[in-house]
Amino acid sequence: MAIKNIIFATCLLLLSALASCTKNTNQIYIVEFGGYETQTQLHDENVHLSYLLSVKESEEEAKGSFVYSYKHSMKGFAALLSKEEAKKMSEMEGVVSVHKSKGRMYSLQTTRSWQFVGLEGPLNPNWGDYQESSSLQKINNGQDLLSRAKYGQHIIVGMIDNGVWPESKSFSDEGMGPVPQKWKGICQNGTAFNSSHCNRKIIGARYYLQGYESQFGPLNEEEDYKSARDKDGHGTHTASIVAGRAVPSASAIGGFARGTAVGGAPMARIAIYKACWPIKGKSKDQGNVCTNVDILKAMDDAIGDGVDVLSISIGYKAPIPYKEDVIGKAALHAIRKNIVVACSAGNSGPLPQSLSNIAPWIITVGASTVDRSFVAPIKLQDGTIIQGRSITPVHMANSFYPLVLAREVELPGLPAKDSGFCLDNSLDPNKAKGKIVVCMRGEGERLKKGLEVERAGGVGFILGNNEILGNDVPCDPHFIPATAVSYQNVLKLIHYINSSSNPMAYILPGTTVLNTKPAPSVASFSSRGPNAIDPNILKPDIIAPGVDILAAWSAEDGPTRMTYQDKRVVKYNIFSGTSMSCPHVSAAAILLKAMHPTWTSAAIRSALITTAGTIDNTGNPLTDETGNPATPFAIGAGHFNPVKAADPGLVYDASYMDYLVYTCSFGETQYFRATYNCPNSSSLPEPTDLNYPSIQIHRLNGTKNIKRTVTNVGKSTSVYMFSAKSPEEFSITATPNILEFNHVGQKISFNITVTAKMGQIPNNYYGPARYYFGWYAWTHQNHVVRSQVAVSFT
Template sequence: MMRAILCCILSIVFTLFLRPTYSIKKSYVVYLGGHSHGKQVSSADIERVKYSHHQLLGSYLGSSDKAKDAIFYSYTRHINGFAAMLEEEEAAEIAKNREVISVFLNRARRLQTTRSWEFLGLEGEGGLIHEGSIWKKARFGEDTIIANLDTAAGVWPESKSFSDEGFGPIPKRWKGICQNQKDKSFHCNRKLIGARYFNKGYSSAGGTLNSSSSFTPRDVGGHGSHTLSTAGGNFVPGANVFGLGNGTAKGGSPKARVAAYKVCWAEDYCSDADILAAFDRAIDDGVDVLSVSLVGEDPGPYFQDGLAIGSFHAVKNGIVVVAAAGNDGPDAGSVTNVAPWLITVGANTMDRQFQSNVVLGNKKHYTGESAAQLKLPTGKFYPLLSGASARINASISSQDALVCKPGTLDPEKVKGKVLVCLRGGIPRTDKSHQAALAGAVGMILANDEYFGNDIEADEHFLPATHVTYSDGLAIFDYINKTRNPVAHITHPNTLLGVKPAPVIAAFSSRGPNTVNPEILKPDISAPGVNVIAAFTEATGPSDNDYDKRIVSFNLLSGTSMSCPHVAGVVGLLKTVYPSWSPAEIRSAIMTTATVKTNSGKAITDDKTGVEATPFAYGAGHINPNCAADPGLVYDLKLKDYVNFICAQGYNETDITRVLGTPYKCPHHITLSTFNYPSIAIPHLKGAATVTRTLKNVGSPATYTASVRSPVGFSVTVNPNILKFEKVGEEKSFKVTLKAKGENASADYAFGVLKWSDKKHRVRSPIVVKAAV
C-alpha cells in the first residue's frame, strides 16, 4: 500500500523533472562595432552588411533564410549589428563569437504600470531587470502553464496581454482545447493556449443561460482577464487607466502560457459542480499552476467543498493551487479556502497611489484617491453639500440620501455643487453616477467608521475622490460649521514610492482558521489594492450596464488580485525548480516573506493603523527573489495530506475512494507532526511540543535557530543547530511551547522561529492561545 503511494509520488516528481522545456524567443541586440565603408553608404554597402549579418546569424540558426526571418533590424550605416528574435541559448552562443562585442536583451526603460512587480523587487527603476531578479533566473516563467478558475472568469483574447507575438510552439504536453465552437470570434494562440467554459452546474441550479455569453470562454465582466494577466500576462507598453499609471503592464510570469476556465455566470454565481468539472479538465489538460480567485461562504468540511476537493486532486497531481483568502475582513475568522494543500493569499497595498486631494474653503487639504477621468478647472471652488442635505423630501431617509442611493437626491439642490456621499449601501461608483445624474460637478466619497482608512481609486463618472473616515469627519464638520462651504477636488496623479508600504487591506479576510485553527491561514499576503491589469472590452470599467466607457486595462482591488500575484511567482519557481512539490514551493514563499515595510517598520493594518498580525498576512508579504533561494523548505507529501484527512475523522473507505487505491490510516494521528511552515497552537494547556522537518535545497550549511517568544509563553527548540551536508538532506527538530501561568494571554499571542546560516533566513510565524 505504502509502496504504491510512494511509487505514485516518485512518478509525479519524475515526470515533472523530465518535463521538456521550450525556449521562448526574445529580442536581442547583437553589437558588432562600426563599419568600414565610411559615411557615404551605397545600396551595395547596405546589402553587403545585411548579407554578412545573415551569414553570421545563419551559422547559429542553421540557414541564412532562418536568420532573415529572425532579424528585424540590420544596423548597416554607422553602427554594425542587428536585432533579432533569439532563444536565450542562441544568444549565449553568439556572444562567444570573437567577432561579436556584446549581446544584450532589448529592454524597455519606462515607468511601470503594474507597479507591484517593481515593488516586489523583480525589476529595478525604469523596468531594468537586475541580476538578483527571479525573472532572470526563471526566464520570465518560460513555458510554465498557468490557468485560472475565477469569479466572472473567462478571458478577453484580443487583449495585448495575451498576444502570442514572439512565442514558440505550444508545449507538446498540453492537451487542452479552445472551446470556441459556438463563438467563432473567440480564438486561442501560442500564448493563450486553451479556454473552456462550464455552465451545467449553474443551469441545473436554475440559472438562465444566455446564448450570446453562456456558451463561450469570453470574459464579459473583466475579472477573469484581469487576474489571468496579473499571473501570466505579456509585457504591454503604454498600458494605463485614463492616463494614470502609464507604462508597461505585465504578469508575474510574463513568458508563461495561460489558459482560462470559465465557471462563473450571472451575479458571479459559481457552482461546485462547475468548479469540480473545471478542476478535472485542468488537471487532465496539463496545467502547472491554478490561480483560483473564488471564495465560498463559511468554510466547512473539506469534502463538502468543491474547491477543496478539486484542489486536493490537483495537488495530488503535482499542480500548485493558489486561492484568494476572501474580502470579508477585517472580521476575525473570516478567512476562507483554508485547506492545508492550498496557498491562501491575503491582500495588501503597494507603494503607488492615485492621489486626488480635497481642498476646502478654509484652506485645509485632505488626501484621497481616485481614477476619475474628468477634472475640475484648476483652482476653482464650488459649493459643498452633504448627501443628507440633498434629499428630495422628508419622506426620504436622510441616511439613504447620505449614501446617495438612487432616487434620493434632489437635482435642484445638487446642481453645480460638490456632493459628499458616505460609503456603504451601494457600490462606490454607483454613488458617483447618482451624483452626476443629479447634476453635481464633483463628489467626495467619505468612509464611515467601519471602513476606516481603506480608500481605493475608482473610475468615477465625474471628478471625485475617496477619503478616510477621519478626513470625512473633518469635511462634514466644516460643512456643518460654515455658512457657505466650498471645495475643490484636484485631478488624480500617480505617486510612486509611497511609504509605508505594504499595509494590510482592511477588506482582506483574517484568521484564525475556523475549520482547523492548528493551520494558520492566510499563508501569505501580496499586492491586492488598485492593481492595473487587462480588462474586457465588453463592459465599462465599473461593470455597470449604464457605463459605456471602454478600457483595455482597469484598476481592481481584492484578494482576487493578490491571488494571481502569488500564482505568477509560483510560475517562476516551477520554471526554476520543476521537481519541487507544491508544498516545497509554498514553503519557499512563506519562509522568505517579510513583515517589514519599505520604511523599515512593521507592517500595519489599514483598518486600525496598528501593527498587523499573522492572522492578516500569514507568514508575511511575499518576497519573490528570496523565494528563489530559500535554503531550507518544509515539505509535505501526498501521504501527509491523506493522514491529515484521517485526522479529520474521515473513514478509510472514503479515503480509499478519494485516492483510488486502498489506504489504512495510522492508529495514532496528531497534527503536531504535520510539517506546515507555520506553527499554530490554539488551545495550549500547560505545554505542547510540535515536530517539524527541514529539507536542504541549497548548499551545505549549518543553521542556528532563534526565537522571539509570544508574550506570556516560553519557546524552546531542540536541537537548535542543524547541519546539512548535501542537497535533499532532511533533519527534524522539536518546538516546545509553555504557558507562563497567569502571564499567558487569554487571547492569541504571536512569535517567530527563524533558522539562519547567515545567508538564508527561514522564518516561521508562531501563533498560540492558552486554553481557558
C-alpha cells in the same frame, strides 16, 4: 359513464402533474466511486451512463440527467437525481458516496506591482535569448530570477475564472516557442471564440455551463458569451497579472498608472477554464456566480490537461467545511499530480474568521497595497488641502462649489439607517443641485453613490470611509468629478462643514504618485483568520499586491463593470481584490517551478511563506487599515518576496499522503474514503503535526510539543541556528536548536515546544479565543527561514 371518464381523466392529469412536480424536484448529486488506482473503467462516461440507466426509466432520461464525468479530481459523475434515485444509487456496487450538490455559489473575488516586489526584466516583448545556467549561483535580484526561470516559458498555468479576451496584446505569442509536448488540452469552440483564438500563449480554452444552467436555466447570451470569451474583464485581468506579455505605454482610463503592463511570468503558457457566469438578472458589478459542479469539472479537466499551476481567484463568502468544499477537494487531487494551487483568501475583511480556501494544501493569498497612489486632493475655500484618492477621468471646473453632507440634502422620510449613504433615489434634487456631496461608505455600492449624486444634480461627490475601513481608501473611475477620503479626513470635512457658515470646496484632478509610504499594507477588504474550519492551521498564508492593479481588460466592458450604465471602453483597467493578489503568487510559483522542477508544491509554498517580508518601506512592521501593526491573521507570514523565495535555504515539505493522514487526524475520515482508508485513530498524529511552515495552537494548556522536518535546498554544507521571538504569554524553544547539514536534500527533524507562562495569561482567557503571536527562525548566513506562531489559551 361520462362522469367516470371525467374522474379518470382528472386523476391522470393529477398523476401527470405530480410526476412533473417530482421530476422538477430533481437536484444535482455528485456520485463518487472508490479505489483511485483500480477499476479505471469507472472513469468512462459510458459506465457512468449505465449507472444512471439503472435508476432512470429510459436511456433518454439517463442522458438528459447527466451533467459531468470526473476523471482526475475524483472518480465519479454529477447528475440530476431525485432523492429516491440518489438513495438507490448509493446502494450500488462500487459507489462510496452520493451527496447532493448543496448549490454553493462561489464568486470571483500590472504596471507597478512586479517592480514593487523586485521583479524587473527587459521590456522587449521577445525577452531576449535564454541561456542555460550551469551553476547554482545565488539569485541576487529580480532580473536573475526571471532569466534563470526563463520567464516561465515551459510552465502552464490554468486559470479557473470567467474567461479571457484573447485579442489583448498581453496574450501575444510573438517570439514564443512551440506548445509544450505535455499539453493535452483543447481549444473549445463557442460563441465568438474558436480554435484560432488560441495560440502559443493561450494554449487552451474550455467553458462549463451545465451546473449553472441546471440551477438557473439557459444562459442569457446578451449578458455573457457561451464560450471561453470573457465579457466583463475579470478573467482577462487575472490571466494577464500571471503571465501577460510586456505591453509598453499601457494605462487605465484617463491615463492613470501609465507604464509597461507585464505579468510576473511573461513567457508562461495560459490555459483558460471558464466556470463563472453572470448572476441571473443582476448587473456585472454585482459579480459572477460559479457552481460547485462546474468548478469541479474545470479543475478535473485542468489536472488531466497537464497544467503545472492552478490560479483560482474564486471563493465563498464564508468558510466551508472540508467535506463540502469542492475547490479544496479537487485541489488535493491536483497536489497528487504535483500541481501548485493558489487561491484568493476572499474579500470579506476585516471581519475575523472570514477566509475562503483554507485547506493546508492550498496557498491562501490575502491582498496588500503597493507604493503607488492616485491622488485627488480636496481644496477647501479656507486654503486647507485634504488628501483624497481617485482615478476619475472627468474633472471639475476650476472653481469652488458648496460642500454638503448627504444627510443634509436627502429627501424627507428616509429611514435613519439609510441616511448619509447616497442610496438610490435618496437625494433631493432641489437641495443637491450644484453642490459637492459627501457620501459615506457602509451601505450601498460606491459607484452608484456617484450616479445618485449626478441624478440629483450634484457637480461632484466625496466618498468617505467609515471607522472600520479606516485608511483603506478606494480608487474608482467615477462618472462625475469625485474623490475618496480616509475616516480621519472625512471627520475633518465634517468639522469644516459644521463650523463654516458657507463651506466651499474644489476637487483637484487626480494624478499618479509613485514611492508612496507606508507600503505594503493590508487591504481592508482582505479576509482574515483565524481559520474557522481547523484552528490548527494558520491562514492566510501570505499577502501580495491586490489594490489598484493595472492589467488587461475585456474590450467590451467599461472600467466599472456596470454594463447597463458604463459605455466607456478600456483595454487596461485598474481593479482591486484578493482576485488580483492570487495571480501574483501564482506567477511566483511558476518561476519557482521553472527554476526548481523537482520541488513539490508543498516546497514551493514553504519557500514563499518562510521568506515573506514583515517590514514596509518605512522600516516598520506591516500595518492594517487602522494603521496598527497587522497580525498573522491578516498577513499570514507576510508580504511575498519571489526573489528570496527562489533561494529559501530550507523548506517544509509534505506529500499527498501526508495530507490524507492529516484529514484523518482532523476527523474528516469520510472526506477521501473513495481513495484512502484512514488508519486506526490511535496511530494518527495530531493535526498540528502536519509539516506546515507555520504553527497555530488553539487553546494551549501548559506545554505543546510539535514535530517539524526541514529539507536542505541551499548550500550542501551549512549550519542553521535557532532563534525565536514570543510575547510574554508563551515561550518558544527548539530541540535540537542547531541543525547541521552535509548535503542538498538532507532532511532533519526537530521539536518545537510552546509553553504557556501561566502568570501572564489574562484573566478573561475562558471566553472567546484571543490569540497571541510570535515566530521562530532558522538562520544561516543570508538565509532566514521564519515561521509564524499563533497561540490561544484554554
